[in-house]
Amino acid sequence: MDGPRLRSEIARRRTFAIISHPDAGKTTLTEKLLLYSGVLQSAGMVKNRKGKLATSDWMGMEQARGISITSSAMQFAYKDCIINVLDTPGHEDFSEDTFRTLIAADSAIMVLDAGKGVEAQTRKLFDVCRLRGIPILTFINKLDLPGRDPLDLMTELEEALGIQSCAMNWPVGSGRKFRGVVDRRAGELQLFEKTAAGGSKRSEIERIPLDSPKFDERLGAEDAEQVRNELELLEIAGNEFTMERFLAGEVTPTFFGSALTNFGLGPFFDAFVELAPCPSGRTVTRKDGTKEKLPATEPFSAFVFKIQANMDRRHRDCVSFMRICSGSYTPDMQVHHERLGKKVRLARPQSIVAQERHTIEEAFAGDVVGLVGKDLYHIGDTLSLEGGFVHEALPLFQPELFARIAPKNTSDRKRFDKGMKNLITEGAVQQVWADVGPRDPMIGAVGKLQFESLQYRLEDEYGVETRLTPLPYECSAWLADNEETFRAPVNSLLAKDKRGRRVVLFKSQLDKRIAAQQNPEHKLLDYA
Structure with missing residues (x-):
């Protein structure tokens, strides 16, 4: 493939994982991202047997218990970007699957419950992201329910995780009095109206400049003055945000909203595709033991980070999830399988959203695709056009x-x-x-x-x-x-x-x- 198109396609990719403590709203956020992208007509939130079933939860046990216990990889278009979202298990018993998935991500969204703040599983997953140098965006969820003071939440985030937090938007009210958010960068108030379907569709947004008389009219003089005071405090005492500090893992851009009712989601998703990094290359180890960073524009290379058996019951198949680290895939490409020491043909890789599959004709660095075939691939396998190196090893963690x-x-x-x-x-x-x-x-x-x-x-x-x-x-x-x-x-x-x-x-x-x-x-x- 020619260089300009390869660079252009890689620049469009955003490959990220969503991490959280159980019940913070991670899977609901994933569903709403699918909804906003047009993949779904209505979001299937994780519920019990009597409720709707989440699209990203395909296993019978997940659907019966209303929990996410496997990692799922989904690809779709959003705005001008190609999104590869790695939805990880929230339950701590499946943390090893989550750790492996984080190896494949370029960034992460950390979801916090506004009523609970930083919880135990959040700390563990954050530590893995820090170990890998993954930049993190934070979404503080459930503002439509009674919650803690936003400043207290940001302070706890900084003290518990050791990273500075910069509020990119600011909530107006909470619980039943939650009205919307102020977009600090745009300098506007975004008021939300619930839909008749309880948030299953996009909420209506009314955008009001902060210096407009309508700001006071819509909020009321007392509430408008309180919001202005809070915003002034953030300007004086808040942390500075720069892309350099974000990519270095020194600061996390923090957003407030409600995934259940769609409050704040559109602006958050737009900010995510703007801020999250595109693939930039991966460290590999050559046969002589030397390490080097392989740019994303180099010839094709990838590694297998997850294997899932029996996603298709009719064929008793086995899908190996491959993260492409450099170059591009073309149909029927032959690559070197480093562990087996031989050439293999990548026949009919698939894009997968839950149980929906589509055969792909091309893929680029950053993409996550499924390879169908039993016994051919193991977790950690490196595939490349040129051979002679392996990607970063996926660790095994201590069983307890x-x-x-x-x-x-x-x-x-x-x-x-x-x-x-x-x-x-x-x-x-x-x-x-x-x-x-x-x-x-x-x-x-x-x-x-x-x-x-x-x-x-x-x-x-x-x-x-x-x-x-x-x-x-x-x-x-x-x-x-x-x-x-x-x-x-x-x-x-x-x-x-x-x-x-x-x-x-x-x-x-x-x-x-x-x-x-x-x-x-x-x-x-x-x-x-």
């Missing part, structure tokens, strides 16, 4: 729960083994093999809900009822060096992961600390 799992009926063993192989490959749980003990797989997870999801999918997708036996281990670590001289505590268990690396399972954090003290010459790693 362990169990053995087996089919209830021995006649289901073949289907059980097939299901376990597929679900382990996509990273639903981690699998380790103990040096001694039963042959049933020993699995590890960050949270209990991962085990429930695994059992649900084995029964729902493979027709196998299973028996789960918890094991008395609550933490683990990878052994970085010579295992022969490692003195393992009596209560620990030695095992190996799927890559053959030594893993030590501990019954308590105290046992883990004692093992580290008794083996000062060894490194115990929480991720690998």
Whole structure:
């Protein structure tokens, strides 16, 4: 492809993840972005069995429980940009899936509940974004409900996360008295009117310049004076926003609104496509061990960050989600598969929105596309036109729960083994093999809900009822060096992961600390 068009297409891309604590409104925000882009006619918010079902939640367990437990990747056009949104699980038990997804993002939207502020899962995900140097935009949600003072929320954000916050708009009222927001950059008040459908369509916006007499008329003299005082305080004591500081992760542009009723969403989405960075290249490691940043305009390269089995029940397929890091895809392109050491043909990559699929004819750096095919791709695989390097490795995180799992009926063993192989490959749980003990797989997870999801999918997708036996281990670590001289505590268990690396399972954090003290010459790693 010619250089000018390649650069133009890459500049249009915005690839981002949405992170939040459960119930902060992350999936609702995603649905509304699809609505504003024209992909949906009405937003399907996450609800229980009696409510509407979210478009981005495709798994039966998600729809039954009203939660998001898998990452989903969706692409669509908004204004003049091509949006690749990575909707991550909000539930902390699926944080490892979220961590992998964040590796594929160029920026993130952090959603906070105006009534609760910064919550535990938000802190964890923010730390991952900071570790990766991902710039973050903040959306403080649920202004239509009783909430905390906006200045208090911004102060907590700064103190809890260690990043400066700059209010790009400012709320007028809250709860039942929420009227709209002031766009500080445009210098105008944006008043909103609810639609008859309760916000399922775009809200009507009345734009009023701050220096217009109508500003006082519409708000009333007392409320107008309070808003002016708050805006003056922000000008004097607020943090400065610059693109340089934003991209460096020093400041987060902060917006207020309500995803449920569409208050503030249009201006927020417009600001996002203006501020969020386009793909700029990724660090790769050459065969000789040297690292370099590969510009986004270089020939095609990509990595696999997520695998999802059985999205199409009719064909029992397996979709590998690929983030293109440089160059462009053309039909039937042959690329070098670094792990396998051979050429593979990228036949019929797909753009996916929930269960809707479309075969694509071209894709560019920043795009996330699905590759259909079993056993060919693993999480972390690098694909490139030229070969000879790998993209940044996707880490495995320390499991905190362990169990053995087996089919209830021995006649289901073949289907059980097939299901376990597929679900382990996509990273639903981690699998380790103990040096001694039963042959049933020993699995590890960050949270209990991962085990429930695994059992649900084995029964729902493979027709196998299973028996789960918890094991008395609550933490683990990878052994970085010579295992022969490692003195393992009596209560620990030695095992190996799927890559053959030594893993030590501990019954308590105290046992883990004692093992580290008794083996000062060894490194115990929480991720690998």
